[in-house]
Amino acid sequence: MEKRFKVSYFLNFLGVLAVFFLFVLLFENNAFGRSTQYIKGISTTACYTIIMVASLNLVVGCMGEFSLGHAGFVSVGAYASAIVSNGLTGKGLPDIALFLVALLAGGIAAGLTGVLVGIPALRLRGDYLAIVTIAFAEIIRVLFCNLSITGGGKTMSGIIKLSNFYWSFWIMVVCITVMYMYVRSRFGRTVKAIREDYIAASASGINVTYYKVLTFTVAAFFAGIGGGVYAHYMTAMIPTNFNFMYSAELLSEVIIGGIGSITGSxxxxxxxxxxxxxxxxxxxxxxxAYSVVLVLVMIFKPGGIFGAWEFSLIRVYERLTGRKGGWEKSRKKTEGGV
Amino acid sequence: MTGTEGTMPVLRAQNLGIQFGGLKAVDSFNMEIGESELVGLIGPNGAGKTTVFNLITGVYKPTEGSFYLNGQSMNGKKTHQIVEAGIARTFQNIRLFKKMSVIDNVKAAMGAKLSYNLFHAVFRTPSYWKQEEELTKRAEELLQIVHLNGKEDYEAGNLPYGEQRRLEIARALATDMKLLLLDEPAAGMNPTETEELLEIINYIRDEFKISVLLIEHDMSLVMKICERISVLDFGTTIAAGTPEEIANHPKVIEAYLGKDDEEVEEDA
Structure with missing residues (x-):
């Protein structure tokens, strides 16, 4: 059992490395000619969007609650990290350290906001929670429009450009890995039990509120990190970037990709x-186009394109080599799905 | 009343009651359950049996009275705290984690006993592997007890009805409780399944030395396995005693079958 997982982790690492070197190869050899820089930029955008969407998937897929205010956490992370990196510039820190410190600050700020919002809001369920999260994101937006430290309603510009594709890629990999490990541990199992039936969950000795707030906080933390990468890539932002449409965009990406599937995200x-x-x-x-796609997905594949299915290199490997069952009993059902 | 003289009862309910607005759903409910005792709780529909369960598991807060587990007051405790203290239950309308695998249903209920934290989970430390492995082993043992071995990877919602009921029992067992509350465990089961369930209940009672409080409509089952029975009607306890006493108790017969015409006239 343990051995199979460890082989699986190793294979996944090799896979990630292969993807990384593929990108390096393409970009360094100017495979796309003059638009290489442009495509590199798009890939960076994809990296931080993946972090945000996967973190929202923790709430929507794993916990089964609707959050329409994820952009609020993203903006808290973006502004907090931008403020920290502005403050630390010129203090002799190497760029990567500065970047990591700023991201961590963004994540922690967003995580703390997650605790503050989660404790009262997660007593609500379904539609009511969705409304509260919308309200929260709006409050954050209006607040940032009126604070001088965030540049008020004007653009906050002059953030140093620390995000490039290579760093963003590895930050994304680390974030996805941590979220994956969270979901595939007692925490994920507990939260899924709460999603399935919260009354039965509390009757099984699960502290429902605690695990809900914890998951919400973890999701907010990673949304904040995504926001930090965003801020240091864009180098300028206004609070209205993180409006309701941005939250809706993230949510539709979760739903189209597959509710509960990190692969889908x-x-x-x-x-x-x-x-x-x-x-x-x-x-x-x-x-x-989004709305049309969303409607089509809802009609033909209500669980999203990937549903709760996860891509797994070890399953591919086992199929190719016919080694299935060579390790101890494979827990397909336990492994599959967030 | 007590089954085991001299020792502290596992559960003691004292004048437990709850009022919804003007309706007294349960009124001064008294009960003592001794160690390894199997007590039945019966009564017509709407008598307040499930409400008693909801009171004892902390789903409702009692408006009067109190209850104790091994002498420890459980008043005002939250459901998960009461479960941790040792009271677990099953539900009348099965409540499984339907989209999770059978074994994960059991593992989820054991989560409170795992001590690894976020750090261990993220970095997959040896302590993570050790605890998860022990957890899997224990869960498999419990599934064996309810005859669900070999079905670990099935989705819980896809199990046949009788097996879902048994999985609920396994999940309750996973919490390591001292008192098991079974809410109509034989509802909708055929005689063979009921027989199997009976064996399981007796087995876990002997094996784990736990006490059982059972709500059941199947009278033959109640009479067969319960050592003592309490009868509820309109929220009040109308009778308590051994199965033989209950079977011949005039008030119980009245509650289930109504009064004779003559008696009604006499009363009027």
Missing amino acids: IIGASFLSSLPEMMRQFSQYRML
Whole structure:
């Protein structure tokens, strides 16, 4: 059992490394000619969108609660990390250390906000919670429009450009790994039990409120880190960037990708965040295309394109080599699905 | 009343009651359950049996009275705290974690006993592997007890009805309780399944030395396995005693079958 998992982790690491070197190869050899830089930029966008969408998937897929205010956490993370990196610039820190410290600050700020919002809000369920999260994101937006430290309603500019594709890629990998490990541990199991039936969960000795707030906080933390990468890539932002539409976009990416599937979040986010860039001339119709896709997905695949299915290299490996069952009993059902 | 003289009762309910607005759903409910005792709670529909369960498990807060587990007051405690203290239950309308695997249903109920934290989970430390492995082993043992071995990886919601009921029992066992509350465990089961369930209940009672409080409509089952029975009607206890006493108790017969015409006239 343990051995199979360890082989699986190793294979996944090799897979990630292979993908990384593929990108390095493409970008360093200018495979796309003059648009290489441009595509590199889009890939960076995809990286931070993946972090945000996967973190929202913790709430929507794993916990089964609707959050329409994820942009609020993203903006808290973005501004907090930007403020920290502005303050620390010129203190002799190497760029990568500065970046990591700023991201961590963004994540912690967003996580703390998550605790503050989660404790009262998570007593509500379903539609009521959705409304409260919308309200929260709006409060954050209005607050940042009126604070001088965030540049008020004007653009906060001059954030140093620390995000590049290579760093963003590895930050994304680390974030996804941590979220995956969270879901595939007693924490994920507990939260899924709460999603399935909260009365039965509390009758099984589970402290429902605690685990809900914890998961909400973890999701907010990673949303904040995503926001930090965003801020240091864009180098300028206004609070209205993080409006309701942004939350809705993230949510639709979760739903289209697959509710409860991290694979789905990765594919959904990278595809949907780069699509409008690739079709620049139609970009104003983006939301229209989103809604059409969303309606089609809801009709034909209500659980999202990937459902709760996860891509697993070890399953591919086992199929190719016919080694299935060579390790101890494989727990397919236990492994599959967030 | 007590089954085991001299020792502290596992559960003691004292004048327990709850009022919803003007309705007294349960009124001054008294009960003592001794160690390894199997007590039945019966009564017509709407008598307040499930409400008693909800009071004892902390789903409702009693408006009067109090109850104790091994002499420890459970008043005002939250459901998960009461479960941790040692009272577990099953539900009348099965409440499983339907989209999770059978074994994960059991593991989820054991989560409170795992001590590894976020750090261990993220870095997959040896302590994570050790605890998860022990957990899996224990869960498999419990599934064996309710005859669900070999079905670990099934989705819980896809199990047949009788097996879902048994899985609920396994999940309750996973919490390591001292008192098990079974809410109509034989509802909707055929005689063979009921027989199997009976064996399981007796087995876990002997094996784990736990006390059982059972709500059941199947009179033959109640009469067969319960050592003592309490009868509820309209929220009040109308009778308590051994199965033989209950079977011939005039008030119980009245509650279930109504009064004779003559008696009604006499009363009027």
